[in-house]
Amino acid sequence: MDIKTEKIKTAFASLTALLIFFTGESYKHIIVLILLMAVDTFIGWIKGIKLKEWKSCKARWGAVGKIAELLLIACLYALDWVFSLDFLKYIGIYYFGICEIASVFENFAEMGGNVPEGTVELLRGLQYSIGTEFVKKIKKLIENIDDKDKK
Secondary structure (H helix, E strand, O other): OOHHHHHHHHHHHHHHHHHHHOOOOHHHHHHHHHHHHHHHHHHHHHHHHHOOOOOHHHHHHHHHHHHHHHHHHHHHHHHHHHHOOHHHHHHHHHHHHHHHHHHHHHHHHHOOOOOOOOHHHHHHHHHOOHHHHHHHHHHHHHHHHHHHHHO
């Protein structure tokens, strides 16, 4: 994970969160994030089918990543409830929103869509998130358990 890219994503999400902070109605922002997740999933399926590399295990881990992101946002809502840190939930929502949008465009580019040169590299950097890293850790833990059971 590139630290510079993570700082840029977090800064952009923080700025957006501060701008939205005063408008309230965070549930609308969650709905938009869930819609972005659905669009990303759908386009990922289309890409997998088109490139003949669709696998149910890859789709399952993608869903686990999205659930992990939503759980992290739920934790931010809990922090807001306990400590009145309203802006944190917006930072989380927009951070993961950026990740979803980047993933949509990257999938589109991999299917042969018309995306400006150099954009794919930038999008690959933006696509990975805390949720992605969390899922990788869980997946590695499960693989280690499976390896121990096979011995």
